Amino acid sequence: MLAKIEELLQEVDSLTAGNAEELEALRIKYLSKKGVINALMADFRNVPAEQKKEVGMKLNELKNRMQERIAALKETFESQDNGTAELDLTRTAYPIELGTRHPLNIVRNEIISIFNRLGFTIADGPEVEDDWHVFSSMNFAEDHPARDMQDTFFIESHPDIILRTHTSSVQSRVMEVSQPPIRVICPGRVYRNEAISYRAHCFFHQVEGLYIDKNVSFTDLKQVLLQFAQEMFGPETKIRLRPSYFPFTEPSAEMDISCDICGGEGCAFCKYTGWVEILGCGMVDPAVLEANGIDSKVYTGYAFGMGVERITNLKYKVKDLRMFSENDTRFLKEFESAN
Ligand code: DAH
Numbered sequence: 654m655l656a657k658i659e660e661l662l663q664e665v666d667s668l669t670a671g672n673a674e675e676l677e678a679l680r681i682k683y684l685s686k687k688g689v690i691n692a693l694m695a696d697f698r699n700v701p702a703e704q705k706k707e708v709g710m711k712l713n714e715l716k717n718r719m720q721e722r723i724a725a726l727k728e729t730f731e732s733q734d735n736g737t738a739e740l741d742l743t744r745t746a747y748p749i750e751l752g753t754r755h756p757l758n759i760v761r762n763e764i765i766s767i768f769n770r771l772g773f774t775i776a777d778g779p780e781v782e783d784d785w786h787v788f789s790s791m792n793f794a795e796d797h798p799a800r801d802m803q804d805t806f807f808i809e810s811h812p813d814i815i816l817r818t819h820t821s822s823v824q825s826r827v828m829e830v831s832q833p834p835i836r837v838i839c840p841g842r843v844y845r846n847e848a849i850s851y852r853a854h855c856f857f858h859q860v861e862g863l864y865i866d867k868n869v870s871f872t873d874l875k876q877v878l879l880q881f882a883q884e885m886f887g888p889e890t891k892i893r894l895r896p897s898y899f900p901f902t903e904p905s906a907e908m909d910i911s912c913d914i915c916g917g918e919g920c921a922f923c924k925y926t927g928w929v930e931i932l933g934c935g936m937v938d939p940a941v942l943e944a945n946g947i948d949s950k951v952y953t954g955y956a957f958g959m960g961v962e963r964i965t966n967l968k969y970k971v972k973d974l975r976m977f978s979e980n981d982t983r984f985l986k987e988f989e990s991a992n
Contacts, residue, residue: 654700658693658711665718670726679726683719690716756988757858757977760965761840764860767884768838771877773862776837778823780844784813790825791901792940804846806855816844820861821901821958824937827863828945833952834866840961851973858961863937865947865954871904871936874955878934882910885964891917893928902935902956913967929967932959 670676683689693712700708754762765775778786787805789795805818823839839861847853864873875894882890891911899905909930912923919925934957939949962974969988971977976984 654693654696655704655708655711658708658715661689662711662715662718665715665722668722668726670730673730676723676726676730680723684716684723690719753985753989754991755977755985756965756969756971756991757961759988759991760968761858761860761961763885764881764959764961764964765838765840767881768860768862771880773836773838773864776823776827776839778817778820778826778839778841780817780842782815782817782822784815786822786825787815787817787819790829790941790944791821792938792944793900797900806844806846817841818845819843819958820859821956823861824863824901824941824956825945828865828942828947833947833954835954836864836866838862849975851975854962854974854978856978857974860959860961862957863954864956865937865942865952867952869936869953869955871955874934874936874957878908878932878957882908882931886910886913886968889916894934897933897935899933899935901938901941902933903938905933905935908932908934908957910967914970931963931967932957934958 668679670679681688685691690712693715697705697708697712769775806816808814820839820841820843823837823841827835827837827839841859841861842856843859844856845853847855849855862877864877875892879892882892889911890913893909893911894906895909897905897907907930909928911917912920912927912929914920914922915927917927919927923929934955937954937956942949942952942954962977965971965977966974969991
């Protein structure tokens with residue numbers, strides 16, 4: 654009997670099974686009630702008393718090693734199992750949610766689409782700019798206090814390199830490489846050194862417009878802006894232009910639209926004036942045309958610039974503009990249907 658056990662112990666490690674059925678056959682052969690090991694257990698009764706201890710230990714060893722071997726073979730099958738047998742194709746898919754377009758992108762795209770239809774093409778420029786394109790070429794004098802209106806981020810060792818404070822810098826970039834007729838809009842991100850609050854952030858988005866040709870007048874500007882306001886906020890929308898100041902336009906104006914919450918009657922949103930401001934605009938200052946290589950005796954032009962956050966706030970009544978950059982999906986999901 655001892656010899657038989659020894660023989661089986663030799664065999665254990667070389668046992669293999671090619672598939673689950675072969676493994677089950679091994680289990681039945683060795684470990685089932687009628688299996689080899691149980692038969693040996695039954696014979697154990699007949700082992701002479703003085704050999705019982707040694708044979709018993711060997712028999713136990715055989716049983717344990719056989720159980721381990723079969724369990725190990727089973728594990729290799731299970732780790733190879735790719736699960737297809739249990740794949741239930743009728744189950745509902747794991748809910749991977751579709752994202753939504755960001756409200757600022759929805760509004761920016763809408764602005765772009767309106768101006769595209771009016772014949773404006775898109776121009777782009779860098780966010781990391783130099784002083785010339787942001788300020789000097791736009792007719793900001795060296796120490797002019799208007800530079801303080803747009804306090805920006807400077808690099809101490811390179812004060813000439815700045816983050817652009819407005820998309821007006823793209824006007825300069827377009828003019829220096831092209832001649833009129835020019836009709837572009839320039840959407841993009843801008844930066845200012847602002848204390849962050851519900852109404853100001855250190856970065857926001859603008860869309861700039863520039864039109865230069867022969868005989869461009871303030872009337873053209875007004876008509877294009879009225880068209881834009883009515884497409885964006887509805888056909889009943891009225892516009893109002895108030896005189897203002899920008900270094901790069903002369904004359905300059907600020908444009909208000911009739912408050913679309915109270916319809917112009919006056920409410921808390923429009924501070925009981927019936928009007929809300931949405932953009933700055935004006936006729937391009939001849940000094941800007943000249944600084945950027947365009948003959949101001951032949952050409953005239955208009956320009957405008959609007960804040961995308963401001964327009965989004967108006968359209969969707971978002972009160973705190975910090976929400977635009979908090980990445981809270983509950984807020985973003987609100988715009989699912991606006992896509
Ligand atoms: N750049 C101005 C700002 O950021 C906005 C602006 C005003 C742009 C008048 C223009 C313009 O092109 O004509 O405050």
